[in-house]
Amino acid sequence: MEHEIVSASQTTGAVVAALLIFLGCYALIISEKVHRTIVALFGSALLIMVGVWIGFYDQHQAVTAIDFNTIGLLIGMMIIVEISKGSGLFQYIAIKAAKIAKGDPAKILLLFSLITALLSAFLDNVTTILLLIPITIVVCDNLRISPKPFILAEVFMSNIGGTATLIGDPPNILIGSQAGLSFMDFIKNLSPVIIIITILLLPLFYFIFKNKIVTKEEYKKTILSLNEKQSITDKKMLIKSISVIVLVILGFFFHRLMHLEAATIAIFGAAIMLFFDYKKIEDHLSHIEWVTIFFFVGLFVLVGGLVQVGVLSWAAEKIISLTAGNLATTSAFILWGSAILSAFVDNIPFVATMIPLIKAMQPVFTDLNPLWWSLALGACLGGNGTIIGASANLVATGIAEKSNNKITFKEFFKYGFGIMILTIIISNIYLWLRYW
């Protein structure tokens, strides 16, 4: 369902007030001096107050600006993953993969990278990292090798894999919901390029890291002695979790045919999971990332205010004049601009701001889809550029540091920025070939 955005031109005072509040919030979020959720909530409340006093924005418009489809999808998936992860399923997969690789570090690197990409496509990137990095560290401990190459490869693949589907990364959820794009739209348009990127990157990881992951035969044998079945702490919950996850993913594939939004599918699945583990309902609901949810709520209100004063329509016109109204050029501009910016700043506020801006280009470009795919590819793949480019990067390197395997900004940049540029080049070629 497309989220209605109404743009209106406003007085200079209104524009200045809205811009000051928005940019001030943005700067604080980037600086990380104040928690981003506090900034978003404070900024949104302030914007409504000033909007009411000056006459450009009110609470009703602010509530209308909140995309509850995105909120519902996020909450639903958070509940499903929270309850599933306790079953030990993901550890089982990791240990099994390590045994299939017969303890060979290079094969484990490739298998773990692939598993990360696949999981990230259907779970959020941060959860995938939280689930896989600890077991990765333990496997590397057994092999007596540094886990850093594995952590780096998994982080890169979590951002790449998450780009493939509607639910893989929050920017895609935002874009899909507000641009009216379905789960299958993402599969048809983004999965092909992500598969191509994955196929090209796996051998690259091998060549980059092969000399850093050498171990002795005796250590490989310790991997074969691990029993992956010991990971399963609750077999009944495991079966229930897999069933619900499969049901939900099938629901996503066919949600457009059923005339249902993705949030409805996700909340339905979440309700089933809560029913399966109803005794711990309060515990599960308390583990929803409310900090992230409230950040999104505040962000939607902030961007809604900016739309109201017409700033984003003005910015859209400027971009179109810069690119001479050429769709291919505009698409490349958005792809590269999003990628470079996303490498250094939080991509969620950036994408939330770009969505109404791209919508404002509708009068010039009848088909906005190439621009949506450019935004999704740029914002998601750009996250690999630096350690601060994505939440998954920070989580992974945080875990690494707490396990005495610190990855520095420079170390990450050495590999990440090059990989990011490569994936954006591949994406640009794909977009050109596919849409023009």
Add this chain to the structure above:
Amino acid sequence: MKVKDCMNQQVFTIKIEQTLAEAINLMVKNKTNSLIVVDNSNQPIGIVSSCILIQAIIPEPMRDNESVSQFSSEGVLGKYVKDAANKIVLDIMSKDFHCLSPDDAMMEAATYMAKDGRRILPVVDQDKKLVGAVTRTHIKDFFYQALNNN
């Protein structure tokens, strides 16, 4: 019964600049599971207990994913202990504690001890200087007396 009737007057202390290794040595040598961190004027500023030592040694990702530990390699715990040996007390101590005074009632001591993770409460004089400590064992002994005496 008041705190002063139960408390230990011999309390084992440690300074913030000392290390985790020194904390372990002190605990083992003095057969205690808790140390009170004091400043230069002998005022309590933190607690180091055996629980806190375990949390400081076992990496956080492992603590957050307990079941992963079953796949750990041989000797990894010894490695983690050595990795953590030079951590300083300031970085590992708990600041979540409550100071009692000698004339406080045991009810107050027991109530503050009820919070998860607490095992010792410093007892301070009017100048906030350490004069003793109440441990969970004192509380347990009080309960025993309450059950078995009138």
